[in-house]
Amino acid sequence: MQGNLANVFAANYLVFGLPQDKIDEIASMAMFETLGPGASVVSVGDKSSDLFVILDGTVLIHTKHGDKLAEAGSGSVIGEVALVDDQPRCANVTTKGSVYMARLPASDLRAYMAKNREVGFLMLANLARVLSMRLRNLDQVVEGLFGKARDPWDLAT
Numbered sequence: 001m002q003g004n005l006a007n008v009f010a011a012n013y014l015v016f017g018l019p020q021d022k023i024d025e026i027a028s029m030a031m032f033e034t035l036g037p038g039a040s041v042v043s044v045g046d047k048s049s050d051l052f053v054i055l056d057g058t059v060l061i062h063t064k065h066g067d068k069l070a071e072a073g074s075g076s077v078i079g080e081v082a083l084v085d086d087q088p089r090c091a092n093v094t095t096k097g098s099v100y101m102a103r104l105p106a107s108d109l110r111a112y113m114a115k116n117r118e119v120g121f122l123m124l125a126n127l128a129r130v131l132s133m134r135l136r137n138l139d140q141v142v143e144g145l146f147g148k149a150r151d152p153w154d155l156a157t
Contacts, residue, residue: 005055009102012053012075016126022119029109030102041078041093041101049086049106052078057099062092071096080127083109 006027009015015023030053035041041052044064054076061069061078069091072078078093083106113120 005100008055008075009053012077013126013130014051014053014077014080014123017122018119022116026104026109026112026119027102029112030104032100032102034098034100035095037095037097039095039099041095041099042082042089043092044089046089048089049082050079051083051104051106051109052093053102053104054078055100055102057101058096059093059099060096062094064092066092077130080131082106084124084127084131 009027009030010020010023015026018026032055041059042048054072054074056074058071058073059076059078060071063069072093078101079089081087082089086106113123
């Protein structure tokens with residue numbers, strides 16, 4: 001992997017706190033690919049649990065109904081939920097423009113994490129931290145929605 005792209009890979013939260021030699025080992029498992037604008041990265045219901053690191057470009061994340069959830073750019077990790085729970089994909093991800101990314105096969109990554117327990121623990125701790133943050137943010141959104149809901153039959157409001 002070239003210098004700047006290697007730096008982008010090394011800066012993603014998945015490998016935060018790992019020594020460079022372990023980051024290099026993980027990167028060596030990756031398959032690198034370029035996708036054009038509007039290409040599908042994953043679709044709702046896909047059974048693949050591969051993990052993606054966006055090295056250059058931006059992807060759009062949508063619900064199965066097409067509602068935009070987020071945009072993710074260089075250094076972002078896509079597919080961490082499927083990596084952890086090995087369940088079908090729960091969002092659609094498409095490229096906004098041209099995207100260069102690293103695909104980490106789930107079976108290889110899980111085997112590496114199981115064999116290298118300290119590395120696996122740190123990676124899972126990083127995933128747990130980010131997923132917990134997302135859950136907390138979602139809790140705040142839900143709380144805000146409850147505050148806005150009103151009973152249309154309650155004449156006192």
